[in-house]
Amino acid sequence: MAIAMMTIGVTNAQEIKGKVYCELVGTQKFFSSQVTVDVDFGQARKAFVSQSLVDEKTGKKISFNSMVDAMNFMGALGWEFENAYAITMGSQNVYHWLLSKYITDDVNINDGFTTKQQFKEKQLSQEENQEGAEE
Numbered sequence: 001m002a003i004a005m006m007t008i009g010v011t012n013a014q015e016i017k018g019k020v021y022c023e024l025v026g027t028q029k030f031f032s033s034q035v036t037v038d039v040d041f042g043q044a045r046k047a048f049v050s051q052s053l054v055d056e057k058t059g060k061k062i063s064f065n066s067m068v069d070a071m072n073f074m075g076a077l078g079w080e081f082e083n084a085y086a087i088t089m090g091s092q093n094v095y096h097w098l099l100s101k102y103i104t105d106d107v108n109i110n111d112g113f114t115t116k117q118q119f120k121e122k123q124l125s126q127e128e129n130q131e132g133a134e135e
Helices: 002-015 067-075 106-110 116-134
Strands: 016-027 035-042 080-089 093-103
Touching: 035 067, 035 106, 067 080, 067 093
Parallel strands: none
Antiparallel strands: 016 035, 016 093, 080 093
């Protein structure tokens, strides 16, 4: 029985690529208790393109009631809390939450959510495909 358990352990270890991290950066909306959240998982960033979490159909920023609401959203996608801190810039608090997740491949690092940059890249790709089909 111990041999079977060791074999299962090796098989599972081979399926997991590793532990990855992301940082949620939340800024409180002016005159509101809601927060807008940017996500940083070490991706290449384009200048002046937001990494805010957006609705994948409309591209509109997702507002959360609090950072805990944002954590619940990410927790449902398999992310786990690691650490948090806040910085006050002027009169605005900026919340930083570090999360982690075990993944099996690079593709599922951001399963379940879309950033503004990803939304814009998807739109551009669809427009290019549409133009190519018209030619």
